[in-house]
Amino acid sequence: MTDVTRRLFMRAAGVSAMAVSHTTASASRAGSKVDAVARVIASGNGAAATQKAWEVMQEGADPLDAVVAGVAIVEDDPRDTSVGYGGLPNERGIVELDAAVMHGPTHRAGGVASLQNIRHPAQVALKVLQRTDHVLLVGAGALEFARAHGFQEENLLTDHARRIWLRWKETLSDRDDWLPDPADTEPPVAEFFRQHSELVAATGALRFRRPTGTIHCSAINANANLSCTTTTSGMAFKIPGRVGDSPIIGAGLYVDNEVGSCGSTGRGEANLQNMSSFAGVELMRNGASPEDAGMEVLRRIAKTTEPRLRNAQGQPDFNISFYLLAKDGRYAGVTMFGDVDFAITDERGTRLEKCRPLFK
Numbered sequence: 001m002t003d004v005t006r007r008l009f010m011r012a013a014g015v016s017a018m019a020v021s022h023t024t025a026s027a028s029r030a031g032s033k034v035d036a037v038a039r040v041i042a043s044g045n046g047a048a049a050t051q052k053a054w055e056v057m058q059e060g061a062d063p064l065d066a067v068v069a070g071v072a073i074v075e076d077d078p079r080d081t082s083v084g085y086g087g088l089p090n091e092r093g094i095v096e097l098d099a100a101v102m103h104g105p106t107h108r109a110g111g112v113a114s115l116q117n118i119r120h121p122a123q124v125a126l127k128v129l130q131r132t133d134h135v136l137l138v139g140a141g142a143l144e145f146a147r148a149h150g151f152q153e154e155n156l157l158t159d160h161a162r163r164i165w166l167r168w169k170e171t172l173s174d175r176d177d178w179l180p181d182p183a184d185t186e187p188p189v190a191e192f193f194r195q196h197s198e199l200v201a202a203t204g205a206l207r208f209r210r211p212t213g214t215i216h217c218s219a220i221n222a223n224a225n226l227s228c229t230t231t232t233s234g235m236a237f238k239i240p241g242r243v244g245d246s247p248i249i250g251a252g253l254y255v256d257n258e259v260g261s262c263g264s265t266g267r268g269e270a271n272l273q274n275m276s277s278f279a280g281v282e283l284m285r286n287g288a289s290p291e292d293a294g295m296e297v298l299r300r301i302a303k304t305t306e307p308r309l310r311n312a313q314g315q316p317d318f319n320i321s322f323y324l325l326a327k328d329g330r331y332a333g334v335t336m337f338g339d340v341d342f343a344i345t346d347e348r349g350t351r352l353e354k355c356r357p358l359f360k
């Protein structure tokens with residue numbers, strides 16, 4: 001029975017997804033939530049995406065189509081400077097996007113990296129999955145492919161993102177020829193820099209931390225079929241051509257339909273070095289709960305982080321988060337540090353929950 005026919009059957013029989021979902025209290029481990037199977041989870045910027053994905057999944061959409069439709073809302077949103085239109089550009093002021101999709105039932109995947117001028121890279125990644133024999137297209141080839149499929153080109157650099165980039169460039173060094181506007185102390189640009197700066201105790205100076213952000217979204221339907229996507233403008237002000245974890249299957253996302261899915265936001269290099277999302281799914285395969293699997297991935301990253309990226313306590317000085325969804329519906333969000341939310345939509349509605357931090 002396909003997902004659609006099963007849903008129609010359930011509707012005809014008056015059976016809700018909740019009633020037939022696999023509740024797995026006996027399989028639960030400490031820290032993992034057990035509930036109905038069907039649900040959508042995402043990074044904390046993805047509440048609108050999980051809601052949308054849930055709605056279209058309820059209408060019978062495949063979980064992969066659902067998550068791609070969900071993240072399109074965030075790709076469209078100019079206020080989110082980490083994804084799609086309005087994303088922060090590379091060091092030359094050009095927006096380069098990375099995205100990938102993975103479909104549990106067929107184990108097929110598609111991705112695009114360093115894609116310019118197309119605001120919905122997750123949709124292009126889906127086309128790579130559906131309409132090519134390949135998994136990953138990059139740069140000019142990815143753009144040519146998007147054009148061939150009718151995606152419209154546009155300038156993705158909003159005025160807000162351009163001003164943030166220019167300010168970064170102008171304050172990078174006092175030995176070059178770019179001078180910041182001394183009058184530009186008003187929000188929103190100055191406020192953006194304040195939010196992303198931290199006090200260096202030794203010098204009393206403010207240090208700008210490059211903003212990170214991305215959206216990952218994973219879904220499981222009432223048939224326990226899983227899919228996921230990750231889409232991003234990547235590390236702000238990166239070297240042109242830099243590819244992060246988001247379009248790399250196994251790094252920024254991974255799904256095994258027999259086990260579960262895992263996706264990430266945060267420092268992509270750490271996920272490329274640790275194949276973190278693949279590791280998260282493999283740990284679940286070997287019996288770990290979503291939360292335990294995510295915490296173990298964080299510990300591996302913390303252990304392998306090179307000295308230059310450690311703080312005074314020897315911990316990684318960057319943040320990174322994981323969103324895990326098991327085949328039986330258990331789920332978790334975990335993060336290296338601090339107060340980080342993740343978004344979730346299921347029978348109980350849409351809400352934000354807290355990621356469990358490895359370090360306080």
Ligand code: ASP
Binds near residue numbers: 212245246265
């Ligand atoms: N993971 C993304 C990347 O490294 C960025 C982020 O999530 O902040 O490209």
